[in-house]
Amino acid sequence: MLAFRKVVEKMEGYVPGEQPQEKGFIKLNTNENPYPPPREVLKALQEKVTPERLALYPPPLSDQLRFKLSEVYGVPPDQIIVGNGSDELLNIIFRAFLGYRSRVAYLYPTYTLYRTLATIQEADYLEIPFQGEDFQQLPSRFLAEEADLKVVCNPNSPTGTFIPMEEIEKLLQSSRCPVVLDEAYVDFAEESALPLLPKYPHLIIVRTLSKSFSLAGLRIGFLFAHSEVVKGLLKLKDSYNVNILSQIAGVAALEGLNQVKENISKIKRTREWFSQALKSLGFQVLPSQANFVFVRSRSYESLEKVYQELKSRKILVRFFPEWKEWLRITIGKDQEMQILLENLKEILGKEWNQGA
Amino acid sequence: MLAFRKVVEKMEGYVPGEQPQEKGFIKLNTNENPYPPPREVLKALQEKVTPERLALYPPPLSDQLRFKLSEVYGVPPDQIIVGNGSDELLNIIFRAFLGYRSRVAYLYPTYTLYRTLATIQEADYLEIPFQGEDFQQLPSRFLAEEADLKVVCNPNSPTGTFIPMEEIEKLLQSSRCPVVLDEAYVDFAEESALPLLPKYPHLIIVRTLSKSFSLAGLRIGFLFAHSEVVKGLLKLKDSYNVNILSQIAGVAALEGLNQVKENISKIKRTREWFSQALKSLGFQVLPSQANFVFVRSRSYESLEKVYQELKSRKILVRFFPEWKEWLRITIGKDQEMQILLENLKEILGKEWNQGA
Known part of the structure; x- marks a missing residue:
């Protein structure tokens, strides 16, 4: 093996969010904008x-x-x-x-x-x-x-x-x-x-x-x-x-720029109602001024299984192994967030993760 | 002033070749290809x-x-x-x-x-x-x-x-x-x-x-x-x-790829005749396997003035202050190289740089 600098040898690279090539995902994991550019x-x-x-x-x-x-x-x-x-x-x-x-x-x-x-x-x-x-x-x-x-x-x-x-x-x-x-x-x-x-x-x-x-x-x-x-x-x-x-x-x-401003307004509106909806599902939602929310549920030590279950339903959110009890969810279009909510309800309702 | 790393403070950045925004230059300074991409x-x-x-x-x-x-x-x-x-x-x-x-x-x-x-x-x-x-x-x-x-x-x-x-x-x-x-x-x-x-x-x-x-x-x-x-x-x-x-x-x-190969052949052909023509003008031309030639004239200690004179005639070639007696000339289209040659002949003929 070649002599990389020691620090390079030892380090792990930064791992970006998944960018699935497969179609059909609701992609709420890397904070992309759901609306088209100008x-x-x-x-x-x-x-x-x-x-x-x-x-x-x-x-x-x-x-x-x-x-x-x-x-x-x-x-x-x-x-x-x-x-x-x-x-x-x-x-x-x-x-x-x-x-x-x-x-x-x-x-x-x-x-x-x-x-x-x-x-x-x-x-x-x-x-x-x-x-x-x-x-x-x-x-x-x-x-x-x-x-x-x-x-x-x-x-x-x-x-x-x-x-x-x-x-x-x-x-x-x-x-x-x-x-x-x-x-x-x-x-x-x-x-x-x-x-x-x-x-x-x-x-x-x-x-x-x-x-x-x-x-x-x-x-x-x-x-x-x-x-x-x-x-x-x-x-x-x-x-x-x-x-x-x-x-x-x-x-x-x-x-x-005007189209951008409109898109930003839409995302902020979605962020507000979606945050409220998550709270009513029992999630803690940090106050967000970004195009995503960071959420956890006090009933779960880890949300990895929720993330996995969502992924199997073709909804991608961001799970960081470093912050297991949290998920980061990008704000997409209203309809995407509604689909996510329905799926979350189903998953949480099943209580398949009771042991966690 | 902020505390840049010492080495950054002291160093000079790499200086790329000129990329004139002004139109009308025959651009033979940064080894671009004169033919369009596929x-x-x-x-x-x-x-x-x-x-x-x-x-x-x-x-x-x-x-x-x-x-x-x-x-x-x-x-x-x-x-x-x-x-x-x-x-x-x-x-x-x-x-x-x-x-x-x-x-x-x-x-x-x-x-x-x-x-x-x-x-x-x-x-x-x-x-x-x-x-x-x-x-x-x-x-x-x-x-x-x-x-x-x-x-x-x-x-x-x-x-x-x-x-x-x-x-x-x-x-x-x-x-x-x-x-x-x-x-x-x-x-x-x-x-x-x-x-x-x-x-x-x-x-x-x-x-x-x-x-x-x-x-x-x-x-x-x-x-x-x-x-x-x-x-x-x-x-x-x-x-x-x-x-x-x-x-x-x-x-x-x-x-x-086929169009690329054709362009490469054309450039190689131009490189050969252009190199010969430069030699007959008295230049030393290094044997090139690239899309440019590196040339000097034993009559000149520096080709900076030739470079400047060409530039004033809207022909850009590359002059490196580090290698003053040389010019690097990108191989363009036949016609561009012909115009360059005519201008070189005029410039050298004038012997305006006799004192060099």
């Missing part, structure tokens, strides 16, 4: 893709898309990086600030990719548990801790919970290291940290078109940071990291 | 892209594309990784095998990205000069040297020269570390190292659809290696690294 996207792909554009390297800094993002979000283009999904941007950030024995701090539970990325850098990771049952406060230890990088996923995955901006600002004021706000789900929340950016040069905000813009297939992430930070991070970026089709589609998607 | 590609993009596919995450391991690659190249699917361009795969390989103070060896001159990637890993890089004027031999020191990773770009960029397979096999026999053959340009050469793969478990072959398949805009790279190596490397791969459109287009491109 009509402008397919139109642009049909009209603007030429053999020549396929044959040439794409603009290294995704210029047109960056300029469009600048226009929509009011952030200067030199404060924006476009990535091959926000995962690539997180990857770049971790590699830029973390090396052997440096330290990243983040809350727990959260997106487990942070642990994987820290491990690859041979950095220590400090996982600080949320305080309280509602996951809406930053633990004072997280504010005070010295680290080389702090990361907050907000709204948080897998919990769906949201840290209010006063808390985020406390974090920025008490931290000298770069603070990453992973706002993958922020379009489903009440507010974003973006207005804080001008005031805090160590704030890095990471976003994506995968969720709210229904473009998970295209891998378009972006980040906002101060221009000096952007300059440093760009040293680590692959030259041509975003393919030309995604650059074209990204611009078109931003032109269809 | 017709199947645009057809597949028109027919197979649906709103649903855009909204869902793509298959993490690019399954359909991997299976198609397996069929075309006769390598089992578990020995293939598809990447967001071959740059991403090189990035993953360097991160998998190199850490602080480990050592990568490669020849010089070559693709300068290797130096950038090694630097980011805080690894030492040993740049071993080619022996002889034709760049076709592996220096004995390169064979003997102990390292954690060896890389050979073959055909090599920027020289276009090719190391024959007997030499490559010597390298594989004398090295215990992983040996990467970066075969980005191999479709323009006489042979590939692929037949050596079954025999050498430490061989990793990196390829791309950017050059021979005219798909630089889509960022599709792939590698062949033994399945245990693939398993290790996958731990470092971003979950959804290849967007769905590139996966669809990649399959279609491989179905149009």
Whole structure:
């Protein structure tokens, strides 16, 4: 066997949610948007893709898309990086600030990719548990801790919970290291940290078109940071990291912002009634500001069997072995959530899992 | 300023070739293919892209594309990784095998990205000069040297020269570390190292659809290696690294292999007459098995002014500040090369650079 770095040899890779190739699943496991992307996207792909554009390297800094993002979000283009999904941007950030024995701090539970990325850098990771049952406060230890990088996923995955901006600002004021706000789900929340950016040069905000813009297939992430930070991070970026089709589609998607907003409203409405319905089935449902809910039932030590039973009925939700008593359920269309509820009722009614 | 890792603070990023947004350039600077990709590609993009596919995450391991690659190249699917361009795969390989103070060896001159990637890993890089004027031999020191990773770009960029397979096999026999053959340009050469793969478990072959398949805009790279190596490397791969459109287009491109072969033949024919024509202008032209030639004129210590003058006439070739006496010229269409020659004749005829 070849000599991988020891840390690579020992580690397990990050395991993404299932992406079944088989048709017919109600897919509520990886927080995709059940509504189509703005009509402008397919139109642009049909009209603007030429053999020549396929044959040439794409603009290294995704210029047109960056300029469009600048226009929509009011952030200067030199404060924006476009990535091959926000995962690539997180990857770049971790590699830029973390090396052997440096330290990243983040809350727990959260997106487990942070642990994987820290491990690859041979950095220590400090996982600080949320305080309280509602996951809406930053633990004072997280504010005070010295680290080389702090990361907050907000709204948080897998919990769906949201840290209010006063808390985020406390974090920025008490931290000298770069603070990453992973706002993958922020379009489903009440507010974003973006207005804080001008005031805090160590704030890095990471976003994506995968969720709210229904473009998970295209891998378009972006980040906002101060221009000096952007300059440093760009040293680590692959030259041509975003393919030309995604650059074209990204611009078109931003032109269809109104459709996106409508989809977000629908998802939020579904989230509200579905959360209530789950509660009336006896589930604890964390207050969500994302396009998913994180739920548990106090009658079950593990929901793995419920997950398996749903899967056998062609309904996929997310079960994390690390948080066995919980399920993360993406908000789909109303009808999909109704079918899920009916199936859950049947499964729970059978009490086949009484022994658990 | 934020605390980037020291090595990031100090380093300069890799500088890719210019990608002018302005129209009207004869673009011979980044080794793109002047012919269109197979017709199947645009057809597949028109027919197979649906709103649903855009909204869902793509298959993490690019399954359909991997299976198609397996069929075309006769390598089992578990020995293939598809990447967001071959740059991403090189990035993953360097991160998998190199850490602080480990050592990568490669020849010089070559693709300068290797130096950038090694630097980011805080690894030492040993740049071993080619022996002889034709760049076709592996220096004995390169064979003997102990390292954690060896890389050979073959055909090599920027020289276009090719190391024959007997030499490559010597390298594989004398090295215990992983040996990467970066075969980005191999479709323009006489042979590939692929037949050596079954025999050498430490061989990793990196390829791309950017050059021979005219798909630089889509960022599709792939590698062949033994399945245990693939398993290790996958731990470092971003979950959804290849967007769905590139996966669809990649399959279609491989179905149009005959058109690709025709384009390759045309480019090789142009390369031959163009090389002769340059020689008759007094240039030294290295023997090329790639889709570009590396040339110098013994009358000039630097070709920077020639490059600048060509650029002002809207012809882009590649000038590397690191190799001032050389230019790298991509093989375009016959007519483009003729225009380039006429302009070169004019520029050289003027002897405006006599003082050089």
